[in-house]
Amino acid sequence: xxxxxxxxxxxxxxxxxxxxxxxxxxxxxxxxxxxxxxxxxxxxxxxxxxxxxxxxxxxxxxxxxxxxxxxxxxxxxxxxxxxxxxxxxxxxxxxxxxxxxxxxxxxxxxxxxxxx
Amino acid sequence: xxxxxxxxxxxxxxxxxxxxxxxxxxxxxxxxxxxxxxxxxxxxxxxxxxxxxxxxxxxxxxxxxxxxxxxxxxxxxxxxxxxxxxxxxxxxxxxxxxxxxxxxxxxxxxxxxxx
Numbered sequence: 001x002x003x004x005x006x007x008x009x010x011x012x013x014x015x016x017x018x019x020x021x022x023x024x025x026x027x028x029x030x031x032x033x034x035x036x037x038x039x040x041x042x043x044x045x046x047x048x049x050x051x052x053x054x055x056x057x058x059x060x061x062x063x064x065x066x067x068x069x070x071x072x073x074x075x076x077x078x079x080x081x082x083x084x085x086x087x088x089x090x091x092x093x094x095x096x097x098x099x100x101x102x103x104x105x106x107x108x109x110x111x112x113x114x115x116x
Numbered sequence: 117x118x119x120x121x122x123x124x125x126x127x128x129x130x131x132x133x134x135x136x137x138x139x140x141x142x143x144x145x146x147x148x149x150x151x152x153x154x155x156x157x158x159x160x161x162x163x164x165x166x167x168x169x170x171x172x173x174x175x176x177x178x179x180x181x182x183x184x185x186x187x188x189x190x191x192x193x194x195x196x197x198x199x200x201x202x203x204x205x206x207x208x209x210x211x212x213x214x215x216x217x218x219x220x221x222x223x224x225x226x227x228x229x230x231x
Binding site for chain 2: 033035037039043044045046047050052089091095097102103104105106108109
């Protein structure tokens with residue numbers, strides 16, 4: 001079974017600064033995907049960024065980028081130029097390929113607060 | 117033009133009642149899911165359907181019964197509701213995008229409160 005661990009229950013950052021959220025996972029799968037989802041107070045789960053395990057290049061989406069360290073089973077999210085709208089709970093999630101049909105296993109979440 | 121929609125968004129009911137939550141996706145995905153988010157915000161898979169076939173049932177009580185009339189719809193019926201069923205229930209759908217990337221998107225969630 002896969003596990004996902006987010007060791008930072010809460011983080012805070014000043015507007016315009018950079019913050020990194022940590023995530024580690026454990027799996028014996030070789031083919032898998034990793035995701036970061038954002039859940040603002042509206043409770044909508046918003047896909048922020050995805051990473052395919054077979055890709056060595058780290059994924060980026062505008063101000064969001066990941067540091068994917070496959071050997072260390074680490075998948076951190078860096079948010080650059082933080083904005084007030086980034087305030088939300090962030091979930092790291094794992095999905096195995098193959099016959100698991102893509103179910104997501106989530107970490108415990110990190111509450112991020114961006115201060116003006 | 118909502119990709120994954122759920123109804124209702126809020127549901128308040130009494131213990132012992134039976135209720136249903138409906139989910140629809142217009143992304144053309146083959147696989148749909150129900151997840152439960154508890155009061156501590158922890159998200160856990162409940163069920164997964166692939167092309168109308170039940171694929172994953174994660175030790176959920178028999179009082180919960182999913183139904184998929186077609187691959188665009190996945191409903192969740194809950195019998196004899198209990199206080200512990202209070203949670204946010206998310207529907208999601210997953211498939212391969214046009215660029216070949218695996219993606220999974222969530223509905224807005226249904227907050228169920230059992231009194």
